[in-house]
Amino acid sequence: MLVAVLLPFIIAIFIPFLSKWKDKVHTGFFVTIVPVLVFIYFVRFLGTGFEPVIHEYSWIPSLDINMVFHLDGLSLLFVLLISGIGSLVAFYSIFYLHKSEQLGHFYVYFLIFMGSMLGVVLSDNVFALYSFWEFTSLSSFLLIGFWNYKKESRYGALKSMLITVFGGLSLLGALIFMSILTNTTSIQGMIDQQQLILNSEFFPLILILLLLGAFTKSAQFPFHIWLPDAMEAPTPVSAYLHSATMVKAGIYLVARYSPMLSANEWFFIIVSLAGIVTLCWGSYMAVRQIDLKGILAFSTISQLGMIMAMLGFGTKVAIFGAVFHILNHATFKGSLFMIAGIVDHEAGTRDIRKLGGLMTFMPMTATLAIIASFSMAGLPLPFLNGFYSKEMFFESSLHLEAASTGFAGFLQASIPYLAVFGSIFTFVYSMYFFFGTFRGKSHLEELPKKPHEAPIGMLISPIILVAGVIIIGLFPSLINEPFIAHAAESVKGAVLEEKHIYFWHGFIPPFIMSITVVVFGSILALSRKVWAPVYRFVPGVLSMNKVYDGTVDRMERYSKNITKGYMNGSLGRYVRLILAAIIVISFAFMAITGGFTIDTSNVAEITTPEILVAIMMVIAAVGTAITNNRIAAILILGVVGYGLSMLFVLYRAPDLALTQLIVETVTVALFLLVFYHLPKLRKKEEPVSTKILNLVISVGFGVLMTMVAISSHSSKFFDSISEYFVDNSYKLGGGDNIVNVILVDFRGLDTLFEIVVLGIAAMAIFGLIRLRKNKEEE
Structure with a gap:
């Protein structure tokens, strides 16, 4: 398992050399092999008899920090998404990125990110998890800012890093608190001692810090503002980071710790409230966008909010629905991002105001788009996987565990209505994306180039993902027991009693809610231009981006003034x-x-x-x-x-x-x-x-x-270390002179680097002498 995690990092070392052959062979062909091998290695764990696998490797044993990889149903789900979607995105990028791009840089960042995500979902040691967690922030910063000559790319990369690293530091605080309280650095060990953490006076602080890390990474309101700006990244990055991997890291963290934290009522209040508000706000704001990737960015925010809300509900149906939707969302959203990239690549723009009628010119792309967008909308059709998890979302919102009176009771009563509200706008932005792009009147005169169908190589990856949408929709029970059930069980033992997932359950409340969404969503979609001016009032001039920009600007201004106060050259x-x-x-x-x-x-x-x-x-x-x-x-x-x-x-x-x-x-x-x-x-x-x-x-x-x-x-x-040296200088170092043994043996590595520093300084001096000599000769 260690090799599988380290393989992307190892191959990344050789990418700069392989990229020198990009004129003959696109670097992406070499890179695609890596996630395919990782996928093949882990897919063999699928099956009804799957048991958790634990591999431990010594790292810093004196601090109880070892590389412990824990593979259970939840981590297997994420590993297969990371490697499976990664394989398709790497192959897609071959046809999306021209050979004139800095392919060596792109694929190094890509592989570092992939390896970091594998480390996040497989690590059982909290400090190893945190190390990989921050590596995802760093590598995503590099990927988002890949086109660094664009101001927007630099802005989006910096914003994503500032927000997610802030959350990462909060997460580190929570992990340190929990490791001290439980006297272990193992996640499973902490979960086994959940009462010790729940009864601690520091529990409220631990809960807030951990959720800050999860919410910032998974773009929950109000930390969602980094995700739309991250769309300045190349489309393969968006399809990978912002639909299947990075934004799901926070989801994974909440799912992993929910067995321990969900026993507290505040977990339900905070997680459910953040999730449902994110769902409503993201779906509402998606209809306002005019950029295809902007629509998909806010749709991702809303879908992440729905998953987070189900994790907050904490019931069996909710947990199962959350896990199921993680898979479904990756299939239809990954394909939609690739479709947006195809439209941009072949029509020259992503501005939906200039698009329309592209089905005539791009029939295959349009066919893929209608299936993926209708699945995202949750239309009640038996071949759309999005409908099944949306139904579970509605069902779980109606059958929450009894909450106390007060705010928790009010929130529980409000959730079904908010779920319908958010889903109505989910339907609207799904229809807006498809019909605004592929149907209606075409505007060929406004397009930078005449649109045409994409090459088959660019279509293969979205075809596979859309095929996944249909197969899961037609045969959902096939993936239940050998796959989804294990992931749900890893969260809270949330295995459905039914072995089969059915499309039709009769005219039950969740189905009525789905019909309500379709009816009101259709009305709003058809009358969008009539009610669109409402965005002038809500949110109007209010924006979390202004809060972020103002905060960053003030920090820069104050820091400059403080620096000028003491940096005067004296x-x-x-x-x-x-x-x-x-x-x-x-x-x-x-x-x-x-x-x-x-x-x-x-x-x-x-x-x-x-x-x-x-x-x-x-x-x-x-x-x-x-x-x-x-x-x-x-x-x-x-x-x-x-x-x-x-x-x-x-x-x-x-x-x-x-x-x-x-x-x-x-x-x-x-x-x-x-x-x-x-x-x-x-x-x-x-x-x-x-x-x-x-x-x-x-x-x-x-x-x-x-x-x-x-x-x-x-x-x-502390006890003096001198006695240790006295007792062991001859025994371990083989010398009578204690000082010499310390320098050469006990501190041998330190001495080695001191010699290296002196050697570098000597070479620098030698270089300066040679440079002066050459100038004198001239």
Whole structure:
């Protein structure tokens, strides 16, 4: 399993080399092989007898951080979506992205994102999950901003990163709290100790932080604003990130932790309310858009809201419907994004005002679009998979578990009406997308180029996805027991008693709600131009984007003003600020933690030679600060270094004394060599207040270092590591000299990198010498 997760990262290393052959073979052909192999590896786990699989690999065992991969029904669903949709998107991109594009960059980002998503849904260790979680934010930032020469792409990439990384940091806080409370970093281990977390005084904070991470990633209201701007990414990115993978990461997180968190009433209130509001707002705003991908972006927001609401409901039907709709949404929404890309590719625009009548020119694309859009609308037709999960959504909204009176009771009573309202506009934007693009009057004179059918290579991927829509719609029971049932059971044991999923259940309330949606949705779709001016009032000039832009602008303005306040070019000011901050923070921390401890019981007696050497060093240090001659200052400063060497000798540390003597001698010699060529030292006259401030900071920093040295010796919060070195230097390192063994063996890696740094510096100096020599020869 580790190989399957790391395979995208490994192949990403070789993509820059493979992309050099893109004139002969499109890089996408090499990349497509990766998700196909991952899909083949995991699809073999499908079946009625599937049991969770756990693989553990050592990472940082001392911190209880290991790479633990847990494959159950829920993670298997997401893995197959990530690899399956990834295979189709990679193949689709071959025909969408021209060879003149920076294909090497695109596919490296693509593979990093794929591997990160696999890590998110498979990791059982919370810190491994968080690492992969942030990798998805970073790689999606690079994918969204792929066309970085466009201002809109840069804006959308930055917005998505700021919002999702903010949520990621919130998630990290929740994970740290839970790991401390349960004394484990395993997700399954935390779920097994759910009562410990539910009864904790920190539970409200844990719930808010975790849901912030999920809501920001899955574009829940009011954090949905990043998703429409992310549509500036190439269409393959939109089809992958924003229909099947990245935006589903938050859904996965809530589903994974719902067995633990759903026992609390506030989980129902927050998750259900956020989901249902997101459904209504996203579907309502989708009809306002004029860009095809903009319509699909807000439709994705609404569909994610519906899934999130069902997870909040928490009943068996709701959980099963949520899991089922995750699959259904990936099929019809992935195909619709690809269709929008085909229209843009072949007609030259995504502006729906310029489109219309394209069915005549693009019959195959139009056929795919009508099936996918009608499935998204939830039309009650037996070959549309979207209808089944929409029915479960309606049914679950009518049969919520009894809530208490108050706001939870009011929310429970309101949910069915809000579900119908959001679904009506879902029907409207689905019809708006299809009929506004493929039916009606054509506007060929307004199109950048004459539309025509896409090449078959570009159609293969949406054909496969639409075929999935039809197959799941006709035979939903085939995927129930071997696939969907396992995913639902992994969430809350939400396995339906019925083994078969039926299309017709009679004239029951959910079906009546579906008919109501179709009737009122048809009326609104046909009269859209009549009621469209309502958007001038709701939302009118109000926009969450304005809140975001205003917040970012103010932060940038305030930070610039603060920076200008201290970054004035004065090195003296920089040093004073740094040292003052160190003094204040360090003294405050020592005072809070009781660090001011002086214990002389274990201190050797101070002899006369040591006192004399110390006095000599103090006089030399003061003399260095007050002298007006550079050469004299260097020589006097050397006295401090040689005095330290004498102290090492007195304390029987000949190795350190020798090292100090060599370094001090070389340093003084180099300083003398360089400073000899500098002009005469002229000290800048400073005001008395500055001199007093310098004196206070100097004395304060000296006192701080003295107190740190004394307190560190007097305070023993931890056992000394010196005994370990004494006991093991010969046994493990094979040497009698403890200092040498520490440097070469125990800190061998540190020493290696120090040597590397010195080697790099030596090469840089050598390069400068060669450069100067070449110039002199010229």
